[in-house]
Amino acid sequence: xxxxxxxxxxxxxxxxxxxxxxxxxxxxxxxxxxxxxxxxxxxxxxxxxxxxxxxxxxxxxxxxxxxxxxxxxxxxxxxxxxxxxxxxxxxxxxxxxxxxxxxxxxxxxxxx
Amino acid sequence: xxxxxxxxxxxxxxxxxxxxxxxxxxxxxxxxxxxxxxxxxxxxxxxxxxxxxxxxxxxxxxxxxxxxxxxxxxxxxxxxxxxxxxxxxxxxxxxxxxxxxxxxxxxxxxxxxxxxxxxxx
Numbered sequence: 001x002x003x004x005x006x007x008x009x010x011x012x013x014x015x016x017x018x019x020x021x022x023x024x025x026x027x028x029x030x031x032x033x034x035x036x037x038x039x040x041x042x043x044x045x046x047x048x049x050x051x052x053x054x055x056x057x058x059x060x061x062x063x064x065x066x067x068x069x070x071x072x073x074x075x076x077x078x079x080x081x082x083x084x085x086x087x088x089x090x091x092x093x094x095x096x097x098x099x100x101x102x103x104x105x106x107x108x109x110x111x112x
Numbered sequence: 113x114x115x116x117x118x119x120x121x122x123x124x125x126x127x128x129x130x131x132x133x134x135x136x137x138x139x140x141x142x143x144x145x146x147x148x149x150x151x152x153x154x155x156x157x158x159x160x161x162x163x164x165x166x167x168x169x170x171x172x173x174x175x176x177x178x179x180x181x182x183x184x185x186x187x188x189x190x191x192x193x194x195x196x197x198x199x200x201x202x203x204x205x206x207x208x209x210x211x212x213x214x215x216x217x218x219x220x221x222x223x224x225x226x227x228x229x230x231x232x233x
Contacts (some may be wrong), residue, residue: 037217041157048207048223049149049157060221061206092157100173101147103157 002027004093006104008015012112019080023093028073031095037096040069040078043106044089053078085111114138116208116224123230124198131194132227134208137191141165141189147211147220148182148193160206163191166213198231204231 004025021040025079029036040053049059053069055074066081080087088111093104119133134146148160151190163182170182181194191208205226211219 031217035217037219039220041220048226049209049220050223051221054219054221091154094157094218094220096220099215099218100159100162100171101220102220103159106156 001030001100002095002098002102004102004104006091006093006107009105011103011107011109013083013109014112015085016082018078019087020079021078021091021093021109023071023076023078023104024053024094025074025076027098029076029095030073031073035097036072037100038069038071038076039096040067041092041094042087042089043092044086045095047089053065080109085109114212116220116222118206118208118224118227121228121230123232126199126231126233128198128231129194129196130154130198130229131192132206132208132229134191134193134224136189136191136210138212141184142186143213145213146182146184146191147209147218148180149207149209149220151207151226152201152204155204158204160193160210162215164213165191169215171215184215195229198229200231203229203231216230 005024007022041049043049057069090106115137145164147162153220165184183192208224209220210222
């Protein structure tokens with residue numbers, strides 16, 4: 001199975017400052033159809049996971065534009081341009097290119 | 113709007129079985145699949161397996177092979193996950209997520225609210 005390694009695992013951030021989470025894959029995530037099925041999920045405390053980003057950089061409906069995704073090959077990044085209090089939670093990357101899909105370990109974002 | 117509504121919390125004794133339901137609405141259930149994911153207390157997300165509501169095909173994670181059964185009822189747009197021979201380390205929140213109808217690429221675009229299963233003697 002594809003292994004996704006996230007860093008950092010803990011991310012203390014000051015309100016209004018940017019934040020960045022890295023996700024590195026053990027295999028290239030380019031599908032035979034040319035797409036890269038790398039998604040990011042947010043899990044707020046006590047809530048279900050919510051998909052924020054799919055196919056590397058496409059935002060789901062209703063996701064604020066301060067969230068952005070980028071990357072290629074085996075290295076991917078989730079960026080928050082200005083962290084707000086509601087962004088506290090755990091962020092997971094997930095690859096859907098190679099079956100079975102797999103998740104990263106999660107990165108816990110907290111406010112300093 | 114797409115919704116996945118799961119059944120309520122369960123408390124089970126070691127060795128028992130649990131069956132969690134996930135009722136879908138707002139989309140054509142039979143055109144998609146359902147993946148089940150669990151999360152132990154304070155831990156990350158663990159994929160348990162997938163079922164196609166389109167053709168009933170399943171793919172279980174090796175860890176759960178022989179102990180889990182996933183089914184769907186297209187007449188009620190409901191997916192089920194049964195886990196048998198429960199142990200204390202099966203205590204977790206169990207989530208369903210909408211997924212693809214055939215083994216291809218995973219999407220997980222909508223999630224249920226989760227069902228807490230507690231295994232305790």
